[in-house]
Amino acid sequence: MIQTAQRLDGIGEYYFSKKLREIDELNKAGKNIINLGIGSPDQPPHPDVIATLQEESAKPNTHAYQNYKGSPVLRSAFSQWYRQYYGVTLNPETEILPLIGSKEGIMHICMTYLNNGDKVLVPNPGYPTYSSAVKLAGGTTVPYELLEVNNYEPVLEEIDTAGVKLMFVNYPHMPTGQLPTDAFFEKLVAWAKERDILVIHDNPYSFILNNHPKSLLSVKGAKDIVLELNSLSKSHNMAGWRVGVLVGHADRLNEVIRFKSNMDSGMFLPAQLAAAKALLLPREWYDSVNFIYKNRQKKVFALLDLLNCTFSRQQAGMFVWASANNNSTLSNNHELGAGGFLSDEVLYKANVFITPGGIFGSAGNNYIRVSLCATEEKIDEAIKRIKENL
Numbered sequence: 001m002i003q004t005a006q007r008l009d010g011i012g013e014y015y016f017s018k019k020l021r022e023i024d025e026l027n028k029a030g031k032n033i034i035n036l037g038i039g040s041p042d043q044p045p046h047p048d049v050i051a052t053l054q055e056e057s058a059k060p061n062t063h064a065y066q067n068y069k070g071s072p073v074l075r076s077a078f079s080q081w082y083r084q085y086y087g088v089t090l091n092p093e094t095e096i097l098p099l100i101g102s103k104e105g106i107m108h109i110c111m112t113y114l115n116n117g118d119k120v121l122v123p124n125p126g127y128p129t130y131s132s133a134v135k136l137a138g139g140t141t142v143p144y145e146l147l148e149v150n151n152y153e154p155v156l157e158e159i160d161t162a163g164v165k166l167m168f169v170n171y172p173h174m175p176t177g178q179l180p181t182d183a184f185f186e187k188l189v190a191w192a193k194e195r196d197i198l199v200i201h202d203n204p205y206s207f208i209l210n211n212h213p214k215s216l217l218s219v220k221g222a223k224d225i226v227l228e229l230n231s232l233s234k235s236h237n238m239a240g241w242r243v244g245v246l247v248g249h250a251d252r253l254n255e256v257i258r259f260k261s262n263m264d265s266g267m268f269l270p271a272q273l274a275a276a277k278a279l280l281l282p283r284e285w286y287d288s289v290n291f292i293y294k295n296r297q298k299k300v301f302a303l304l305d306l307l308n309c310t311f312s313r314q315q316a317g318m319f320v321w322a323s324a325n326n327n328s329t330l331s332n333n334h335e336l337g338a339g340g341f342l343s344d345e346v347l348y349k350a351n352v353f354i355t356p357g358g359i360f361g362s363a364g365n366n367y368i369r370v371s372l373c374a375t376e377e378k379i380d381e382a383i384k385r386i387k388e389n390l
C-alpha cells in the first residue's frame, strides 16, 4: 500500500474542489445550479491585453524558458502600478518578484521561512490557503479572530506572540469585505517590528469596489518587516492567467527565490508582456470593472434581504459577507453553524449555491458569502428561485 506523506495529514481537498464536484453531480441530475459561491471573475480582460498575448505568442522568439525573476518589462510595469496607485516606490530590479498567481507565493513564503513547529498567525475567518500552506511547510497555525464588533481587525494587544515568526493579514479582507484604515496599518507595522514578526500582507482585492487602494508597504519603515502579495486575478479579470507578484525588501525576495527557482522555470513571456499591458491600463479600466460589480452588489443586497440576513453595505472585494441570523436548533446543530444551514437550505431547495462562512474558519460559522462573479440575470434568477422555494 502506498501511503501519503505525513505532511498531508489533516490537509483535505480544497473545499471548492469538492463542492464543485457535488454541484456537477446535481447539474447532471438536471438541477441547473446557479453558482454564487466562487470568486472567479466572469468578465474578460481588456482587449489590448488579449491582443498583446496574441501578437507576442505569434513571434518565433517568445517561447523559451524565462528569467526566474520575471521579465524586466513586467517588473517595471508593477513598479509603475505601485507608484501610481499605492504611492509606494519599489526598485524593479530587486524589490519585485512576479509569481504564477499569488496563491503559489503563499506556499513559497511558508517553505522559505518555516521550520517544523514555527508558529504563524492566520486570520479566522480567512483565506483557507494560509493555514494549508503553513501546515504543509511544517509550521503551526495560530488563528486570530476577526470579529464584526472590532471591524474585523485583530485585537493586537491580546495576541500571544511567543514563538510566532510570520503573520498573514489581508485587507480588503476576504471574506468579510472589510477595508483597512491607515491607523490600523500603522499600528500593525509598529507592533510587528517590536516583536520581530514578518507580516505577509495579501492584497488581491484592493481595486474591487474600492476607490482608494492601500498597500501595507506605504507605512513608513514597513519594508523591514512586511512582504506584500498582489495579483491580477481579480483587478484585471485574469484569474486563469496566473499572474501575481511578491513585493518587499530585496533580501527577503532573494530568500524566497532560493525556494521558488527550484519549483518553477519562469512564466510564459507573452503572458508576462500582456500582464504588463494590463497594469498600465488607465484608471477607467477599474471604473468599468467596478460599474458592473456595483450593479450586481445591489441585487445581491436584495437577495440577502430576502434571506433575512444582516450585512454592511460598505464592503470591498467581489463578495458580500452577511450574518445568517438564525438561532434555531437545526442551525446550531450544523457543523458550519447558521451559515452552513442556510447555504444547504438555499442549495437543496432553490438550486442556488452560496458559500457557508464557516469554511473560512469557526468565526465565520454564522455567516454566508455571496459572490459577485455572476451576471445580473443570474442573480435575478436566484432571487426568483429563493422567493418561490424558501
Ligand SMILES: Cc1ncc(COP(=O)(O)O)c(C=O)c1O
Pocket: 039, 100, 101, 102, 103, 104, 127, 170, 174, 202, 204, 230, 231, 232, 233, 239, 242, 243, 244
Ligand atoms: C484572499 C486571497 N488571496 C489570494 C488568492 C489567490 O489569488 P491568485 O489567483 O493570485 O492566486 C485568493 C483567491 O481567491 C484570495 O481570495
